[in-house]
Amino acid sequence: MSQKTPRNFFKPLAIGAPEPMRDLPVKLERMIHFVPPHLDKVRAKVPSMAPGVDVILANLEDAIPADAKDAARAGAIEMANMYDWQGKGTGFWSRVNPLNSPWFQEDVSQLVLNAGHQLDVIMLPKVEGPWDIHFADQYVAQLEAKAGLTRPILFHAILETAQGMALVEDIALASPRMQGISLGPADLAADRKMKTTRVGGGHPFYRVIEDPKEDGSDRASAQQDPWHYTIARMVDACRMAGINAFYGPFGDIADLDACEQQFRNAFLLGCAGTWSLHPNQIAIAKKVFSPDPDEVKFARKILAAMPDGTGVAMIDGKMQDDATWKQAKVISDLADLVAGKDPDLAKAYSGD
Numbered sequence: 350m351s352q353k354t355p356r357n358f359f360k361p362l363a364i365g366a367p368e369p370m371r372d373l374p375v376k377l378e379r380m381i382h383f384v385p386p387h388l389d390k391v392r393a394k395v396p397s398m399a400p401g402v403d404v405i406l407a408n409l410e411d412a413i414p415a416d417a418k419d420a421a422r423a424g425a426i427e428m429a430n431m432y433d434w435q436g437k438g439t440g441f442w443s444r445v446n447p448l449n450s451p452w453f454q455e456d457v458s459q460l461v462l463n464a465g466h467q468l469d470v471i472m473l474p475k476v477e478g479p480w481d482i483h484f485a486d487q488y489v490a491q492l493e494a495k496a497g498l499t500r501p502i503l504f505h506a507i508l509e510t511a512q513g514m515a516l517v518e519d520i521a522l523a524s525p526r527m528q529g530i531s532l533g534p535a536d537l538a539a540d541r542k543m544k545t546t547r548v549g550g551g552h553p554f555y556r557v558i559e560d561p562k563e564d565g566s567d568r569a570s571a572q573q574d575p576w577h578y579t580i581a582r583m584v585d586a587c588r589m590a591g592i593n594a595f596y597g598p599f600g601d602i603a604d605l606d607a608c609e610q611q612f613r614n615a616f617l618l619g620c621a622g623t624w625s626l627h628p629n630q631i632a633i634a635k636k637v638f639s640p641d642p643d644e645v646k647f648a649r650k651i652l653a654a655m656p657d658g659t660g661v662a663m664i665d666g667k668m669q670d671d672a673t674w675k676q677a678k679v680i681s682d683l684a685d686l687v688a689g690k691d692p693d694l695a696k697a698y699s700g701d
């Protein structure tokens with residue numbers, strides 16, 4: 350047998366560690382905003398940024414120079430204590446260095462021992478298979494016990510190798526700590542030997558072209574989304590496991606239109622949120638990952654037409670039944686969650 354028995358799955362992995370969560374907390378996670386914690390100037394903005402985002406993440410991994418890893422770790426611990434994350438409801442996460450790096454052990458131990466009471470999620474990069482999650486799970490349980498934590502810290506894996514992709518279902522199911530998975534398009538592209546230097550998004554050479562015309566005139570051609578398969582598979586793995594899927598970084602900071610379109614495709618396919626790397630991506634993520642008021646209005650018409658969720662109804666010429674009721678519920682429940690945080694959208698959703 351390669352898996353734990355159902356009864357053992359939810360047992361703490363260390364004496365004194367908190368009980369694993371059976372259900373994930375229901376939280377808005379439309380954007381995970383990346384902060385480089387070694388930069389004093391950016392770190393100082395954290396308390397003023399926190400109320401305007403759903404999650405702030407202290408990044409310790411790629412994009413932090415090797416000679417700033419210690420400063421970034423210290424900055425992350427400082428960030429944990431700069432804001433009342435648990436009291437005020439903005440998520441506080443950290444992306445640690447990979448398991449095979451010289452920094453992983455210090456990152457995780459320092460964070461859990463010194464910031465564990467505020468830390469919601471540890472983001473684990475370059476996860477190759479469930480064994481990586483099992484190792485981190487056991488290690489964090491030991492540290493939680495030592496720190497006397499009463500709330501378990503969750504895990505978020507980044508999908509950025511071909512092997513991780515091939516084992517995404519096993520990763521999603523590896524531990525009750527699993528909160529979600531993000532696409533890591535830069536490392537994944539490199540590992541797959543995709544021929545692109547972009548961080549997410551489309552590519553001008555990845556397209557379909559219309560059949561030749563008899564008169565020899567120009568054939569229409571359009572860019573396609575090279576991430577469609579990966580995102581759809583990640584969403585299935587996550588939703589099977591009862592966790593959430595996230596788009597990842599969009600690296601062309603200046604191209605706001607392409608960023609919005611890539612985020613929207615991920616939202617429509619089932620992702621709960623995305624990363625924001627720059628302040629100008631926060632508003633895009635908020636707009637895209639909050640349901641459109643007209644969609645919410647229509648969804649609520651469906652729910653009202655079938656109060657017990659069964660039967661068939663016609664609304665605006667469209668057939669509704671038990672399945673569309675469930676689709677409507679997804680949108681309406683998300684709107685309720687958003688309305689609890691955003692008074693302007695609450696007003697738009699209430700139709701006032």
Ligand SMILES: CC(=O)SCCNC(=O)CCNC(=O)[C@H](O)C(C)(C)COP(=O)(O)OP(=O)(O)OC[C@H]1O[C@@H](n2cnc3c(N)ncnc32)[C@H](O)[C@@H]1OP(=O)(O)O
Pocket residue numbers: 382383384385390391394408411412535536548598602625626627628
């Ligand atoms: C493939 C991956 O792994 S992706 C994840 C790793 N990468 C990251 O985490 C990158 C995070 N983002 C950043 O470091 C920066 O946004 C960069 C390097 C991309 C661009 O930085 P800059 O060139 O300074 O951007 P720009 O000049 O437009 O910044 C405007 C302001 O926003 C601030 N700012 C930029 N990024 C951030 C951020 N992530 N959070 C908070 N403030 C930020 C800048 O400090 C600047 O502030 P100022 O007006 O007070 O001087």
Ligand SMILES: CC(=O)C(=O)O
Pocket residue numbers: 411474507509532533534535536537548597598
């Ligand atoms: C997200 C990330 O780490 C990557 O794209 O490589």
Ligand SMILES: [Mg+2]
Pocket residue numbers: 411474509533535536
């Ligand atoms: Mg990466």
